[in-house]
Amino acid sequence: MKLQELAAKLELKCVTQAFDKDVSGVYISDMVSDVIANAKPGDLLVTVQIHSNVIAAANLVDICGIVVTQGKLPAEDVVKMANKAEIPVFSTNLNRWQMATRLYEAGIR
Amino acid sequence: MTSETAKPRYEMVNVRPGHVIVEHDGRSRAVRSYFSAEPSPPVEEYWEGVHVWKHWGTAQSFQFDVLDHATGKTVTFNELLGLLYYGCCQEDSAIRLIGELAHENRISIYIAITYEAPDGTPTRLSRDKLVILNRLFNDRLQASKKKVLILPDLFDLYKTMSYGQIMIDFGLTSMEEGR
Numbered sequence: 106m107k108l109q110e111l112a113a114k115l116e117l118k119c120v121t122q123a124f125d126k127d128v129s130g131v132y133i134s135d136m137v138s139d140v141i142a143n144a145k146p147g148d149l150l151v152t153v154q155i156h157s158n159v160i161a162a163a164n165l166v167d168i169c170g171i172v173v174t175q176g177k178l179p180a181e182d183v184v185k186m187a188n189k190a191e192i193p194v195f196s197t198n199l200n201r202w203q204m205a206t207r208l209y210e211a212g213i214r
Numbered sequence: 215m216t217s218e219t220a221k222p223r224y225e226m227v228n229v230r231p232g233h234v235i236v237e238h239d240g241r242s243r244a245v246r247s248y249f250s251a252e253p254s255p256p257v258e259e260y261w262e263g264v265h266v267w268k269h270w271g272t273a274q275s276f277q278f279d280v281l282d283h284a285t286g287k288t289v290t291f292n293e294l295l296g297l298l299y300y301g302c303c304q305e306d307s308a309i310r311l312i313g314e315l316a317h318e319n320r321i322s323i324y325i326a327i328t329y330e331a332p333d334g335t336p337t338r339l340s341r342d343k344l345v346i347l348n349r350l351f352n353d354r355l356q357a358s359k360k361k362v363l364i365l366p367d368l369f370d371l372y373k374t375m376s377y378g379q380i381m382i383d384f385g386l387t388s389m390e391e392g393r
Contacts (some may be wrong), residue, residue, distance in 0.1 A: 137253075137381050138276045142229045146354050158381050161299030164322055165351060166383070167358045186301045190316065 106212065108149070110192060117172060117195035118167050121184055124193045126169040131208050133201055137162040144168060147214070151204050155179040157186055164190040174201050181198050215218050222353035224346060227288065228279040233260055234295060237267040246330050247295060249277055289346055291340065293337040294317065296380035298325040298371060303379070309369055321361045327372050328382055 129147030146167035170193040233255035256337025259267040300323040313323040
């Protein structure tokens with residue numbers, strides 16, 4: 106499934122440029138070390154973290170996009186970094202569990 | 215349905231969760247860090263020669279080995295403290311300039327920050343290990359147009375960077391807004 110199609114379906118707010126990529130899976134974590142060790146390229150990262158190191162880790166692993174939960178918004182410099190790395194970042198008021206269930210219902214496995 | 219892809223030569227194995235412990239000696243103002251795999255990271259102060267090392271901070275992190283499927287050998291990376299993304303460096307720094315130039319060619323620069331030896335000198339990653347580390351991460355990016363280039367700490371960034379700049383979970387477990 107394409108990321109922007111999924112974002113529209115789940116009413117995610119894109120806070121960066123709308124780069125479109127294939128979503129091959131989901132990884133839920135708030136630890137960058139965990140993302141580096143265990144996430145797979147093409148995964149959509151669901152996290153509550155908005156630190157610049159989340160972008161750095163997502164770029165290293167080639168995460169297709171990041172969904173920041175609980176209504177949190179990254180700072181302007183983090184958005185700039187994400188745009189440069191072509192990693193779309195979305196925001197949602199849902200928590201991680203609610204986001205996980207919505208992603209599953211949308212057909213992401 | 216996904217197509218079958220060739221298995222990468224290198225694989226991250228024996229991932230060991232733990233903590234990066236940062237200590238300081240108030241008298242000499244020396245700061246050093248080490249990895250602890252203990253479930254509860256040590257925080258006690260202790261004497262070592264003329265130094266009194268006091269706990270300064272803890273970051274969640276991990277250590278890993280890399281298995282070379284071609285040779286069957288496993289290479290350890292215990293010297294590696296973490297990776298520093300060029301975009302997390304100061305805008306007027308040399309590494310930021312190099313990183314920006316590399317970015318134009320879709321290459322993302324990371325610096326391998328290593329632990330310091332007890333005498334304060336950094337424990338450098340060997341050239342062979344840097345080659346393996348670069349292959350490990352780039353092999354994962356096969357379907358992507360991106361490349362990463364992991365450089366040794368030629369700029370001695372370990373002396374000037376903050377632990378929050380490295381990709382370890384230092385200060386990330388608090389719910390601060392942005393960096």
